[in-house]
Amino acid sequence: KLSKRLEMVVHNVPTGAKLADIGSDHAYLPCYAILNNIASYAIAGEVVEGPFQSACTQVRRSGLTEKISVRKGSGLQVLEKGEVDAITIAGMGGALIRDILEDGKEKLEGVTRLILQPNIAAYNIREWFIENGWELKQELILKEDKKIYEILVGERGNPLAPYSTNKESEIHLGPFLMNEKSDVFVEKWQHELVNLEHISKQLEKAVQSEETAARREEVQMKVEMIKGVIG
Numbered sequence: 215k216l217s218k219r220l221e222m223v224v225h226n227v228p229t230g231a232k233l234a235d236i237g238s239d240h241a242y243l244p245c246y247a248i249l250n251n252i253a254s255y256a257i258a259g260e261v262v263e264g265p266f267q268s269a270c271t272q273v274r275r276s277g278l279t280e281k282i283s284v285r286k287g288s289g290l291q292v293l294e295k296g297e298v299d300a301i302t303i304a305g306m307g308g309a310l311i312r313d314i315l316e317d318g319k320e321k322l323e324g325v326t327r328l329i330l331q332p333n334i335a336a337y338n339i340r341e342w343f344i345e346n347g348w349e350l351k352q353e354l355i356l357k358e359d360k361k362i363y364e365i366l367v368g369e370r371g372n373p374l375a376p377y378s379t380n381k382e383s384e385i386h387l388g389p390f391l392m393n394e395k396s397d398v399f400v401e402k403w404q405h406e407l408v409n410l411e412h413i414s415k416q417l418e419k420a421v422q423s424e425e426t427a428a429r430r431e432e433v434q435m436k437v438e439m440i441k442g443v444i445g
């Protein structure tokens with residue numbers, strides 16, 4: 215059985231899609247996508263030998279070697295141009311997901327949907343979407359095993375469509391998530407506030423320099439931004 219997190223990711227893959235799952239580890243997501251008739255074909259990409267072997271084993275055991283190609287390599291390098299129309303990247307930091315997209319830009323030709331699940335720092339992806347003509351279409355937030363996860367769905371379109379005059383806050387907290395303001399969302403940012411206030415106190419106690427002052431100001435601005443959203 216798939217985790218709730220990966221289930222929410224895979225259910226945003228368009229029906230019949232040719233899918234690439236990058237950083238697939240055990241290839242649970244592509245196996246589920248094929249077995250549940252979500253994707254018609256899938257590629258599982260992995261850069262590390264151990265997880266790559268796990269993916270091969272899982273695909274073989276599931277009897278899906280005809281439908282899932284397991285490939286070893288970094289990011290989108292495992293893809294040929296035009297091979298897939300949807301890509302999932304889950305369980306990594308937002309900065310790493312952004313780097314994978316940026317480094318593999320030319321492989322995105324023909325891709326119509328990106329389903330991304332950053333563990334932290336999702337704003338990197340929202341910024342990359344804006345800079346590269348991808349429109350954030352949907353955002354989801356969920357809690358599983360005491361951890362909170364965000365899922366971002368992008369399609370080609372007007373990258374500024376989801377944003378208002380409060381763009382700075384929306385890039386950090388998510389325009390759809392901010393608007394919905396679910397209990398999990400409020401919990402996530404309350405927790406972040408506690409962390410930032412702790413950092414601010416530490417900086418207050420530290421030997422004062424231009425650097426600590428600048429850092430404190432930065433933290434304080436983030437605190438104000440979050441308070442402005444969750445009150």
Ligand code: SAM
Binds near residue numbers: 238240262287289303
């Ligand atoms: N996607 C699965 C999930 O969400 O449960 C696995 C997440 S696991 C924490 C991250 C995986 O990404 C690891 O197996 C790691 O080897 C792989 N990975 C990290 N950087 C990568 C890259 N540049 N290209 C392909 N895979 C990568």
